[in-house]
Amino acid sequence: MYRKLVGLTAAVAMAANVMGTAAFAADTIKIGDINSYKRLPGHTIPYKNGAVLAVETINAKGGVLGKQLEMISRDDQGKPGEAIKIAEELFTSDEVVMITGSLFSHVGLALASYAGQKKRLYLAAEPLADALVWGKGNRYTFRLRPSTHMQASMLAEIAAENPAKRWATIAPNYAYGKDAVAAFKKALMAKRPDVEFVTEQWPGLFKIDAGAEIQALEASKPDAIYNVTFGGDLAKFVREGALRGLFKDRMVLGLLTGEPEYLDPLKDEAPEGWVVTGYPWYAIEEPAHKAFVEAYQARWDDYPRIGSLVGYNTILSIAAAIEKAGSTETEAMVDAMKGLTLDTPSGSITYRAIDHQSTMGAWVGTTTVKDGKGMMVDWAYKEGANYLPSDEEVRKLRPATD
């Protein structure tokens, strides 16, 4: 036991040594990137690829403020506590100027709380939770991707034009699913007080019992269905639902269903005729976007997913903010982020000063199957700014004044 304790002390000393050797490169601006690279690699790897591409592109053009950008990526294991520890390390040992990333909402919320407490800049790239910029928003947290509220409102707009009165919902039983259903219900009821929600199904995340869920949905005889399931749950839901005739003669809306991450694994079984939010990267003709797709394919020998675009835009946003601030000092960067406008492959976006949400939008269209693959047709890009609440409402939603 004596020797073991000596060993323990030695281990502590060794750890101290390892920590002490953090590199001090003078001519780079370091950005910390924290994401769930092992829990949901199907999403986070395209994200990272997009971000790396942006870093390389910017550096090739001479970097930011005459310095090269350097992104340090770390895996948070999908655990908020782990993400906080890594954030501490990135700031104190690696000396990053800010942190970004994260996909899971709970990890994003934990990092936002950390950023507020420690007065460090955090740009949340992908987490969708509305609370991130509203209920739990703070001066040091910004978010790029269109939130649950925005995407659900886009679909509710289309739902309101449909004669369907009896709506059923199915969503994974966790915060994102609950938010997505609540936002959709609120937006739809505002436009159509005559609709009725006949059933709400809540399968466990990635634990759907598709047969039973479909039986339950069918039993409530809805006119239309609002789907929030994704990933493996979506695949099971679509296959079983098509078999059991659930989608016949019904309008089906799918939140995020058109994103390549979710649509492509379905191959020729992708649902036909669903109205979805997604990312038809293959059909967007704007030159800036075409250039992005070409560069991405040249760099990674793969096509971009929505995560790739978000990763790319994240780094562009950071570079623009540092450029505008003229320094990498936190308060200056925060002030620069407020109201920051920049051009991205998906068009011009602005980080709203009032709630720190970017106005990046989403594509809404109808799914179809072409050449054995799911595609979006008849799509339109919906500007994010049009689906955000008024300033007055935001002030009510967001206790933080800064």
Next chain:
Amino acid sequence: MDFFIVQILTGLSNAAALFLVASGLSIIFGVTRVVNFSHGSFYMLGAFIAYSLMTVLPGFIGFWASILLAGVAVGVIGLIVELGVLRPIYKSPELFQLVATFGVILVIQDLALLIWGPDDLIGQRAPGFEGVVKIGDQLLPSYDLVLIFLSFLVLGGLWFLFNKTRVGILVRAATQDREMVGALGVNQSWLFSGVFFLGSALAGIGGAAQLPKGGADLLMDFNILAPVFVVVVIGGMGSIPGAFVAALLISELNVFGVQFLPQSTLVLMFVVMAVVLIFRPWGLFGRPEIVGSHGSQGPPEAPLRAFSGRLWLALAAAVIALTAVPFFGGTFLQVLLADVIIACLFATSLHFILGLGGLVSFGHAATFGGGAYAAALLVQFSGASMELAMLFAPFAAGLLALVIGWFCVRLSGVYFAMLTLAFAQVVWSVAFQWGEVTGGDDGILGIWPSAWASGTTAYYYLVLTVGLSGIATLLFMAYTPFGYALRGGRDSALRSEAIGINVRLVQWSAFIFAGFMSGLAGALFVFAKGSIFPTELEIARSFDALIIVFLGGVQSLFGPLAGGVVFTLLQDWLSRFEYWRLFLGLMIIGIVILLPNGLVGVGQWLRGRFGGPSNKLEEAQEEAG
């Protein structure tokens, strides 16, 4: 009416995959007493391997050949795990093997990611069974009927194997009394290997057969693990008909739960398991365990020795070194060490019931997360200060342990473990579902320390002081009459009762005390991170503590400290690499094989080699004298 028939058939087909995987786990446990956490990984591998085979073997024959071949392939993988990882450690303390199987999970996760890539794979449809059957006005996928048929086929096959063949009868005999079977001249090694092959193959076939209903993805392993353990425990460990009935029960309840109580799906099966275990502690078809009849408990532990002078010196040195850290180490080292100390306190509190009490809890996260939530809720709803919240948290966690413990301490062994797991899941689902109070999985945010402790160094000293005091109290308790009574109950409940110790009361008190300390660790955690989420109540959190305790060494008081330091630092260091789970898994397996008594085994081995008494009996006499 048609609706109910279709519902029941849907439930039956869901039960099929669950039964296949659960029967495999049940057989393996019944004979080898290994709690095989990696069984879910075998299920996942079955799905992936069959997916790949189906892309090269077309048609009706190809489909079924792929499923069968996937079963054989996974069986062989199971065999390799048994021979390479588990065989060297069968003689280790009971349940030690679960750490090794946890290492196997990590290795398989990264290998699957390497081989099949990150994208979800959607399973091929079964040729000839792509359509639906009409039952009245309801539709049922025809493959559901195939799955139902398959589960009865396997049930019948296993019944035949275990009742009509010599090998099967030997296996059943080994389930009841391994030593006796060995004494009668049966080669146990072959029996173990065969059983592992069969059990793994069944899991593989289960994974392969569900492909037309879903697919293959990297989350399958953990997703199936909990339901499968629930099924095995409800049915009775080692009982095939039990697994069948339990799989059916769970699946049907789930199908009707979705219909009538859509929010219930997360917790339903754990509630059922808790109820079954409270009324039938050995499951529906299980038999009471005879203590000591399963040989894997290892030699009796040496009594605890009083701290020697050198040990006191070493301890003092360690405390001084830790106190001095802020003077020479960086900020991050303090953050990391705070995490290490919290992990050590959490693990030491588990060790108190596990090592000293012999009560292996799989649900220790309930009190850790419970304490963290109690502190966070107090701050959230009453604006209490950090100091008050930290004081309150352990009492709240202790209260939780009081309730859980009342139900659990009547059981022992694996059934105790599973009941604690069930309660932890119930606590988890309360935190997860009760959004208005707990914030659901968006958690409770903004729980930061008081101003005086909000600096990194200040909070480090707070964790150091509180954490080390907690650990010291736990160690001290081992030497009190209470600690002696606890150990007595572990070593011989009968004799302890005979000398007037109320074993159950002592165990219950220990459970509450451990919960109290674990809640304290939770309170330190929540203020270190500033937020709390249901992830801290998850099974994975309980496993963390188990791995730390077993890795460090169950038989030593300092085991959880050694394990906490090594595991936390190793994880922190390895997670910088891309395939860190592979390395961590291999390291865990390596440590387990080389140091069957855990990390502190090294110290004991050194002492045995370079001086001091090596004989356990001598040590005992020395202490007694």
